Amino acid sequence: MTKNNPWMLLNNTINSKRCNAKHPFGFFWAIGKSGEYLLAIHHTDLDDWNGDKLKLSGIEIEQYQIEHGYRLVLKLHDNSDWDLFFNLCSDLLNATEFFKTEQEMLAIVSNRLQRWQKLFRKSGKKLLTSEEQQGLFGELYFIKQHLLGSYHESEVFSFWRGPLGEQQDFGIGNITVEVKTKRGTAVPYVQISSLEQLDCKSGYCYLYVVTLNASPAAVAEAKTLNDIVLEIKKSLENIDSIEYFESMLAEADYIEIPEYSETSYLVSRTEIFEIKDSFPRLIPGDIKQGIHSVQYKIELQACKPYVIVLDEFNSRVQNEK
Numbered sequence: 001m002t003k004n005n006p007w008m009l010l011n012n013t014i015n016s017k018r019c020n021a022k023h024p025f026g027f028f029w030a031i032g033k034s035g036e037y038l039l040a041i042h043h044t045d046l047d048d049w050n051g052d053k054l055k056l057s058g059i060e061i062e063q064y065q066i067e068h069g070y071r072l073v074l075k076l077h078d079n080s081d082w083d084l085f086f087n088l089c090s091d092l093l094n095a096t097e098f099f100k101t102e103q104e105m106l107a108i109v110s111n112r113l114q115r116w117q118k119l120f121r122k123s124g125k126k127l128l129t130s131e132e133q134q135g136l137f138g139e140l141y142f143i144k145q146h147l148l149g150s151y152h153e154s155e156v157f158s159f160w161r162g163p164l165g166e167q168q169d170f171g172i173g174n175i176t177v178e179v180k181t182k183r184g185t186a187v188p189y190v191q192i193s194s195l196e197q198l199d200c201k202s203g204y205c206y207l208y209v210v211t212l213n214a215s216p217a218a219v220a221e222a223k224t225l226n227d228i229v230l231e232i233k234k235s236l237e238n239i240d241s242i243e244y245f246e247s248m249l250a251e252a253d254y255i256e257i258p259e260y261s262e263t264s265y266l267v268s269r270t271e272i273f274e275i276k277d278s279f280p281r282l283i284p285g286d287i288k289q290g291i292h293s294v295q296y297k298i299e300l301q302a303c304k305p306y307v308i309v310l311d312e313f314n315s316r317v318q319n320e321k
Contacts, residue, residue, distance in 0.1 A: 005082055005083075005086070006019070006029040006086070007029055007031060007037045007079075007082065009029075010029065010030070010031045011031075015030060015031045016028045016029065016030035016031070016040065017029050017030075019039075019089070019093055020093060020097075023093060023096075023097055024096075024097065024099070024100070024105075025041070025042075025043075025096060025102065025105050026040075026041065026042035026043075027039065027040070027041055027089075027092070027093055027096075028040040028041075028042070029089075030073075032075060035079070036075050036076060036077070036079065037075075037076040037079050037082055037085060038073055038074065038075050038076070039073070039074040039085075039089045039092070040071050040072070040073050040074075041071070041072040041073075041092075041106075041109065042066070042069060042070070042071055042072075043069055043070055043072065043102045043105075043106060044068070044069035044070070044102060045069075045070075045102065045103070046063075046065075046070055048102055048103045048106045048107075049063065049070070049072060049106050049110070050106075050107070050110055051106075051109070051110035051113060051114075054110070054113050054114065054117060055117065056113065056116060056117050056120055057120045057121070058076065058077045058078060058081055058120075059074055059075065059076055059077065059085065059088075060074070060075040060077065061073070061074055061075075061113070062075065072106075072109070074088075074089070087257040087258065087259075088116055090257075090258070091112055091116070091255060091256055091257065092108075092109055092112055092113075094256070095108050095109075095112050096108050096109065111243075112255075115246070115247075115250040115255055116255065118250055119250065119253060119255055127257070127259055127260075128253055128254065128260075130263070132253070133225050133260060133263070134181045134183070134212060134265070135179075135180075135181050136225060136252055136254060137181060137210075137212065137223075137225050137228060137265055138179045138180065138181030138208075138210040138212075139160065139162060139169055139170075139179050139252075140225075140228045140229065140232060141210055141228065141267060141270075142169075142170065142177065142179050142208055142210070143156060143157075143160065143232065144228065144231065144232055144235075145270075146313075146314060146317055147159060147170075147172075147317075148232065148235055150314070150317060150318050153235075153236050153237065153238060153241040154238065154240070154241055154244075156241075157241070157244045157245050157248050158244075159171060159172045160248055162179075162252070163248050163249075163251035163252040164248075164251060167194065167196040167197050167199070168197065168200075168205075172317060172320050173203070173320030174202065174203030174204060174320065175203055175204045175205075175206070175316060175317060175320055176200055176203065176204075176205045176206070177205075177206045177207075177208050178197055178198060178205075178206070178207050178208065179208045179209075179210065180207065180208070180209050180210070181209075181210045181211075181212060182209065182210070182211055182212070183211070183212055183213070183214075184211050184212065184213040184268050185213070188299060188300045188301060189297040189298060189299055189300065190207070190209060190297065190298050190300065191295065191296075191297055192281070192282075192295065192296050192297070192298060193295055194293065194294070194295070195282055195283055195284045195286075195287060195293070195294050196283075196284065198275055198279070198281040198282075198283065199281075199283040199284060200275055204274065204316055205274070205275040205276070206272055206273065206274055206275060206308075206313065207272070207273040207275055207298075207303065208270065208271075208272050208273075209270065209271045209272075209273070209300065210267060210270050211267070211268045211269045211270070211271075212265040212266065212267060212268065213265070213266045213268050214263060214264070214265065214266075215264045215265060215266035216264065217264045219264070219266060221266055221267075222264035222265060222266045223264060223265060223266075224260060224261045224262070224263060224264050224265070225254075225260040225261075225263075225265075226256055226260045226261045227261070227264075229249065229254070229256065230256075232245065233245065270310075271300070271303075271307060272307065272308050272309075272310065272313045273303045273306040273307055273308070274306050274307075274308050275306070276306065279303070279306050280298050280299070280302045280303060281298065282294060282296055
């Protein structure tokens with residue numbers, strides 16, 4: 001996806017331009033005195049802004065009093081990073097376009113900048129790798145297919161534990177689920193990243209495998225990572241649920257940017273395996289003392305005796321209510 005640099009359209013004569021004439025608030029692309037790229041947000045009440053302690057690597061946040069109110073300014077230190085800065089600015093624009101008051105708008109700006117602050121701190125401004133994007137897509141697909149509609153939306157995202165660093169991706173009552181995503185053209189293995197990942201100590205434990213194929217965007221069933229995030233958001237009715245969902249996405253190092261709309265995926269199949277008895281896995285008790293960590297691959301063909309049908313799996317998930 002090609003992005004146009006909006007700051008390149010500015011010069012000494014026209015050093016600011018409204019980002020979107022249809023946007024309800026005053027967001028402006030602007031150029032600083034020394035040529036720095038800026039995003040300026042005009043508002044009228046100083047007390048509405050509560051983001052004074054925000055600090056983003058490579059971006060300075062300042063506020064000035066102007067003739068008719070105040071100007072909140074995001075200043076990019078290095079213009080060569082304009083594409084990431086553009087993504088941040090676009091995220092602020094998109095997140096605020098449906099609010100009616102400046103107070104609501106500035107609260108959302110502060111909230112989104114906190115998430116970008118966390119993202120910069122954790123990942124050093126790096127995008128998710130293609131493998132990480134696919135993995136997140138698989139977890140969101142599981143939420144959409146098996147949790148939304150079965151549980152109240154206020155509960156759904158409390159079951160999602162992977163972004164918080166827990167060993168399994170989902171914990172639903174006595175059920176734990178580890179989601180793995182693979183490409184349809186890849187060898188029939190899934191990567192297990194630790195001894196604890198399939199170490200289920202009680203209740204039901206499942207390995208949920210999503211197979212994805214790259215697809216032209218024109219295919220109706222194909223979805224990008226941004227698409228599935230938006231679909232889930234649109235299904236939520238409560239603003240607190242949306243906020244909770246977005247906070248979990250931030251923990252997963254995701255924030256909506258155009259790059260995540262470049263690849264479309266088609267789910268070609270899902271398989272569900274119950275982890276029990278002699279399921280092919282390694283757990284801490286299998287490893288000799290002195291071995292610190294282990295990663296390994298499981299051949300899916302060897303898991304076939306443990307496959308369960310979708311209806312049975314869904315029944316067990318719903319019975320955890």
